[in-house]
Amino acid sequence: QADPGPAPPSAGAEAGAAGAPGDRAAAKNAAAKDGDGPRAAQDSGRAAPRRETGDGGDFTRYQQARQQNGLNKILRSAVATGSGSAFYAEQLSIGGDNGIEIQVLSVSSLTVAQQLDSHQDVDQQPQMAARLAAQHVLVLAGQPGSGRQSTALTLLAGCCSDDSIKILHSEAQGILQALCQRADELLTPGGFMVDLGDQPLKLSTVETLGHLARKQRAFLVVIGELGPVDPDRLRPHAVEHRRPPLGDVLAVHLSRLLAGHPGACAHQDCSAEHTAAFTARMLESQQVQRTLDGAPSVRSVVEFAEVLAQSIHSEDTSLSDVIGQWRDRLRRLAKQLLQVSTQTSHGPVLDPHRQAFRIAYAFFHGHPLSDVFEAGDVLSATVLPRYETREPAPTNHVFERELDQLIPQEMRASVDTTSVGGVDDNPRRARLVDEELMHAVIEVVWHDYDSLRDPLREWLTALVARPLERIRVRAAQIAGILLSHDFDSVYRDLIRNWAGDSAAYRQSAALALEMAAHDPRLVQRVRGQIRSWLGSPRWQFQDSAARAYGTLVGAQDVPDTLWALRELGTRQELAFSSSVAFSMSWLYLAGSPGPTADALDRWITSENDHLAKHAIRTLLILSRYGAGPDRRDRPVLADAAMADPDRADALVRLWRRALMGQDSSTRAWDQLRRWLLAADADKELAAFLETLAPRICARPLTLRTGFYLGMWAGRHPDSGTVRQLRQQLANGGPAPDAAT
Numbered sequence: 001q002a003d004p005g006p007a008p009p010s011a012g013a014e015a016g017a018a019g020a021p022g023d024r025a026a027a028k029n030a031a032a033k034d035g036d037g038p039r040a041a042q043d044s045g046r047a048a049p050r051r052e053t054g055d056g057g058d059f060t061r062y063q064q065a066r067q068q069n070g071l072n073k074i075l076r077s078a079v080a081t082g083s084g085s086a087f088y089a090e091q092l093s094i095g096g097d098n099g100i101e102i103q104v105l106s107v108s109s110l111t112v113a114q115q116l117d118s119h120q121d122v123d124q125q126p127q128m129a130a131r132l133a134a135q136h137v138l139v140l141a142g143q144p145g146s147g148r149q150s151t152a153l154t155l156l157a158g159c160c161s162d163d164s165i166k167i168l169h170s171e172a173q174g175i176l177q178a179l180c181q182r183a184d185e186l187l188t189p190g191g192f193m194v195d196l197g198d199q200p201l202k203l204s205t206v207e208t209l210g211h212l213a214r215k216q217r218a219f220l221v222v223i224g225e226l227g228p229v230d231p232d233r234l235r236p237h238a239v240e241h242r243r244p245p246l247g248d249v250l251a252v253h254l255s256r257l258l259a260g261h262p263g264a265c266a267h268q269d270c271s272a273e274h275t276a277a278f279t280a281r282m283l284e285s286q287q288v289q290r291t292l293d294g295a296p297s298v299r300s301v302v303e304f305a306e307v308l309a310q311s312i313h314s315e316d317t318s319l320s321d322v323i324g325q326w327r328d329r330l331r332r333l334a335k336q337l338l339q340v341s342t343q344t345s346h347g348p349v350l351d352p353h354r355q356a357f358r359i360a361y362a363f364f365h366g367h368p369l370s371d372v373f374e375a376g377d378v379l380s381a382t383v384l385p386r387y388e389t390r391e392p393a394p395t396n397h398v399f400e401r402e403l404d405q406l407i408p409q410e411m412r413a414s415v416d417t418t419s420v421g422g423v424d425d426n427p428r429r430a431r432l433v434d435e436e437l438m439h440a441v442i443e444v445v446w447h448d449y450d451s452l453r454d455p456l457r458e459w460l461t462a463l464v465a466r467p468l469e470r471i472r473v474r475a476a477q478i479a480g481i482l483l484s485h486d487f488d489s490v491y492r493d494l495i496r497n498w499a500g501d502s503a504a505y506r507q508s509a510a511l512a513l514e515m516a517a518h519d520p521r522l523v524q525r526v527r528g529q530i531r532s533w534l535g536s537p538r539w540q541f542q543d544s545a546a547r548a549y550g551t552l553v554g555a556q557d558v559p560d561t562l563w564a565l566r567e568l569g570t571r572q573e574l575a576f577s578s579s580v581a582f583s584m585s586w587l588y589l590a591g592s593p594g595p596t597a598d599a600l601d602r603w604i605t606s607e608n609d610h611l612a613k614h615a616i617r618t619l620l621i622l623s624r625y626g627a628g629p630d631r632r633d634r635p636v637l638a639d640a641a642m643a644d645p646d647r648a649d650a651l652v653r654l655w656r657r658a659l660m661g662q663d664s665s666t667r668a669w670d671q672l673r674r675w676l677l678a679a680d681a682d683k684e685l686a687a688f689l690e691t692l693a694p695r696i697c698a699r700p701l702t703l704r705t706g707f708y709l710g711m712w713a714g715r716h717p718d719s720g721t722v723r724q725l726r727q728q729l730a731n732g733g734p735a736p737d738a739a740t
Helices: 020-031 058-070 108-120 125-135 150-155 175-181 203-213 246-258 272-284 286-295 299-308 317-327 329-338 352-363 369-386 436-448 449-465 469-485 488-497 503-516 520-534 539-548 558-569 581-591 593-604 609-622 636-642 645-660 663-677 683-696 704-714 720-730
Strands: 103-106 135-141 165-169 190-195 218-223 236-240 341-344 347-350 626-628 629-633
Touching: 058 539, 058 645, 108 150, 108 218, 108 246, 108 272, 125 135, 125 150, 125 218, 125 236, 125 488, 135 150, 135 203, 150 165, 150 218, 165 175, 165 488, 165 683, 175 190, 175 203, 175 449, 190 645, 203 218, 246 272, 246 299, 272 503, 286 299, 299 317, 299 581, 317 329, 329 352, 329 436, 352 436, 369 449, 369 469, 436 449, 436 469, 436 520, 449 488, 449 503, 449 645, 469 488, 469 503, 469 520, 488 503, 488 520, 488 539, 520 539, 539 558, 558 581, 558 593, 558 609, 581 593, 581 609, 593 636, 609 636, 609 645, 609 663, 626 636, 629 636, 629 663, 636 645, 645 663, 645 683, 663 683, 663 704, 663 720, 683 720
Parallel strands: 135 218, 135 236, 165 190, 190 218
Antiparallel strands: 103 165, 341 347, 626 629
């Protein structure tokens, strides 16, 4: 039986492919040495005894790690970005603090003054200033790289003093909802900026924030992305933010950089007239204009101005070289950072410890430094020694050196940067000077250091075996970026091996393909590869396909994805796997609740018992999630059923099968208890459950329901909903056919 090889560019047919047993064995040994090695993959399609059902907690930990790894939001030079749905999910919260940690970062008055000196007004900026002054809250919805932070700081400086502006930041989702709950603590007289990233935003939240900000004499500017944040639905509190004319941005920054140049220049003929003429010539140049037309962001134009200012005394004929130098700046910086030399008896050689740590720092941008140290140690102390001759052994280990020596200043983000992060991070995190530098390092490591390819594959494989979910997710994403550079090689020697291994590796293989699909050139090839897994005789590849459909790849064609998941769900090979339920849950939460709920209703009434079990597992996962950031204590499934009687009927069928199932009843009863407790703080939900719960618990579940309600009444004596349902059951309960 042949394993699925790399799908050809124009087809997804299954093909045979040779493995790389030597490299794979070495990677397994690396993972085993750390005590967390994966199980050996099955060599045939025979289903070995196993139990991998998992639960909602596994799904939640994985999705939280995905949300914390924001690579999909970064504009990449090495990999073209593609459009995708923004995933947002809140766990069900019952009457308690959401536990979100919010950091308050002060912006220095010097930083504000520099922003005001170089800021270029954008379209509708006077209207923005007027709305912020009147409403105390303003939402700027625009594309990343359009200068939203600069506009936000400028607007806040017009409403409050320069030394009273702060940034509110949280690595978790739902920062604005947490801010509403803790406004008395966090909002003080002054200005505040919050960057939502790709999180959605509702009008009710903005209105609440405006009221709280006015009460605290504070001014709040919220930055969001077009799509998740729709300015038309948030009027009059939101404005679409468009980037300023890039020619004006270049002019003001070039003039600022060259303002004091004549006095410090060694050239005798350098004068203010010379710098003014140079600036005018650059702004009139067609080459410069074409470069501005392709600039990805306002920040990149500022960097372009710095490069031009350094070439003020170069001949015009070298302008093309200067522009090329700017375009290739990150790649050259990446090569420079990896060329760390030390003198030995054999001459200058690369310091493997420092080089490994810099690679880890770049790859784990945005992660806590503890992750960087852990990943760097695996690469330096475990993986690289098997590929190098180190005699004598290095006497100076990487972690005995200071961070400032390991990571040069040109690689790290400045402490004074206005972007979120820096020394106030808790825990302290890896922050690159430019997010795109990570992708440049990946490209250089793969293309310029051929001897690093095998260690890199082995390193990523060892990282996928680590216990921290966020480390496994980032390793899978790096593998996905590598697929965009060399799909055939990376799939053959890395991803295919992962797809045929343990659950953690199969999940990483699916996530790697999702990352690769952000490259428009690879979308069809990725879909073909997943379909090839679906048709494989080996259950591990089938399971990997099921997991891959629970990503943005699956969200791009929901009908086809639901067909594929149903096909996989009918198979005996996946009867004990939670992958189908995980993907169905992800589709529901990622923006396709209607089609997914319809499919679940068909599955729960299907004659195929495997489909019914997958539907029950999906219910148990989704029942843990709230309806959104504004209604964290209302179950998302109940919220949909409250407005649709057909959804309510389907929900009754799902609950009854789950409560009666031998493998699911314990968790199902506990989740039903959580729903009833959540209704104590939600009158609408309580009224809904008072009619729904009796239908769910009708015969033959009546006696068991009485037992559980009695037990819950003892554990939660203050729960009005439990007390009401218990009394209703004692008075005769629902009619025998109430659960039809």
